[in-house]
Amino acid sequence: MTEQANLNSKLGHPERSEGSHDPILLTPGPTIVPPEVRQALGRPMVHHRTAEFRAVLQEVESGLKALFKTSELVLILTSSGTGAMEAAAVNLLSAGDEALVIQGGKFGERWREICEAYGVKVIAVDPPWGKPLPPRLISEALRQHPGARAVFATLCETSTGVAYDLKAIRQAMGDCEALLVVDAISGLLAEPFDMDASGVDAAVCGSQKGMMLPPGLAFIALSPRAWEAAKSSRLPKYYFNLLKARASWEKEMDTPFTPAITLLVGLNESLKKIQGQGGVDRFVQRHQGQAQALRQSLQALGLQLYADPACASNAVTAVKVPDGVNGKDLISKIKKQGITVAGGQGKELSGKIFRIASMGVVGSAELDRCLQALTQALTELGWKAPSHG
């Protein structure tokens, strides 16, 4: 493992966000908030309907467009990412509409729950958890349900550490009129994502992942086709009414309701940081390299990965808890060494996997410390790698 750790260390990473003995947050949201962003969060409060704050909004908007790779407006919501998911559903659909939902994990299932809460008929598409999505599941489901109005997909399924291939999904949709709606909450900045070029009709994101911000902001962009659909959507909405949000923005660069000002000031800093480090493509490359190195190191330790390498995410790596080891004890022993990783979610995965996020500022120094802590924790728990056993 030391060799692997050293190998990791050789992968350049732009900066060390925390001192080498500070606690390190490696959960798949929230992620580490870098010092310059934290400093921005502590600035004196400003009013949102002032020239100074509109200047922040203008910069933020331009930075968000670059992250989403869209020429469309990226709207800012004060909510968790789930709020933006709900906004996508309630602004594009009407009760009784049919929609395909790609599940495959807890967050794919969330799309289903939201649709069902609003009386949308869900056609579930169920790729095996941790495995790639066979595109024919989409084309077959659409053949059987040609009237489906939307396909709800996930860029990175945070619960399993799987990244789905959006281009393949779009292709499998053929020339059907359904809208492709993507949860890019944990995927943005870690997985390749190009909203306009991939034919994505609605993309949502949250602040507490690759954007290196605290939770509390969500983002949503719609394609021209999706904006058209929004005009005829009959689901009830008020706080998440996107036509109203767009009108406020276009009228006076404003949000319909008081936004989370502090987080937007912080976002402006984090967007500048991303830009200063070569922009979103460079971020994705770095995430790709370090997630790959992390997976190799974990396997070198004798651990098994949960997600098929063919679809393993750059944002979060799910690792099987080894036989004979209690998952909670393992996470707790890692935590005692200052490293917070996440467990599995829901009854399917709780206690069975643990997850290491490599998003945002996380670099090889942080991942090395995590691997050292993990090794020590496994030793303390009496585990021996099968190949060394």
Next chain:
Amino acid sequence: MTEQANLNSKLGHPERSEGSHDPILLTPGPTIVPPEVRQALGRPMVHHRTAEFRAVLQEVESGLKALFKTSELVLILTSSGTGAMEAAAVNLLSAGDEALVIQGGKFGERWREICEAYGVKVIAVDPPWGKPLPPRLISEALRQHPGARAVFATLCETSTGVAYDLKAIRQAMGDCEALLVVDAISGLLAEPFDMDASGVDAAVCGSQKGMMLPPGLAFIALSPRAWEAAKSSRLPKYYFNLLKARASWEKEMDTPFTPAITLLVGLNESLKKIQGQGGVDRFVQRHQGQAQALRQSLQALGLQLYADPACASNAVTAVKVPDGVNGKDLISKIKKQGITVAGGQGKELSGKIFRIASMGVVGSAELDRCLQALTQALTELGWKAPSHG
């Protein structure tokens, strides 16, 4: 005016939040965020499902109960105050239900807009803007609509600077079964408010007013009767589903979706500050004293107040823009002296009033500086008080 300003200065205020030449934010949300809270906002990020953060949540919950004066759970939402208003409507009502809405200003009207967006039949009760609400308007409307399921009211109508008498409203409701739902967003901590003793069934608040926090958090508490009503509500909801939020809280002191962690860490500081300064009653007293002194000072300057003194709010004072003065110019000249006050909202009041908030940490030092800036701005604009003219 100098005498009045001196008089103001004599009213004790707990601390000066900003240096004497720093900009001062006197808008009715967001309000000044005190330094110790800002410092808390800049702390390293922690994960929300950890013992350390649950300890914060536990303290916050107990502090919120004290502010609301309720023994019921105060739920925390990541949204602006409007999100909590929507949560109240969609969790208590069903489409086609009748509800009374007390308007009287922009935020009273927001209750109507939310209800209408969800297909609730609104019976509008329209007290004249800036005037007290004659309680018979409520009793008469309920006589005509005995099946009304809710009465939507506002503690402090931020757009007009009016505080409504909730006890009188509750009394006028008699023994009808309608739920009393109160927007206490700007009123809490400035106006007397006792949720349980006043028979309030749902109270909502936002973070960026008396709580001295940035915007981004909202709060809602329901009475046992309201929780019962929530069980039979058929309006669609997901992000704002309160039964689900309560279940998460009761199961493991958790929120259903990632909360705005940073703001909650800040809230814990601001709640401690409120407690350390004698608690909510002492805050209300202080607000009462300084709003009264502010109104006297403004009148001594020869200005006219917008709200009837019988219902003037302690949180925000609306002042008529004097004849011959351009409201925008006035606010802009005050701003040049470092003081941000708010204009009037909507076509009814834009340019006709300006509003000075005296919430949270705002004390006589800040209000004195505002009065000085106002006097200078009026002089520069060539205005002379009628009595001095």
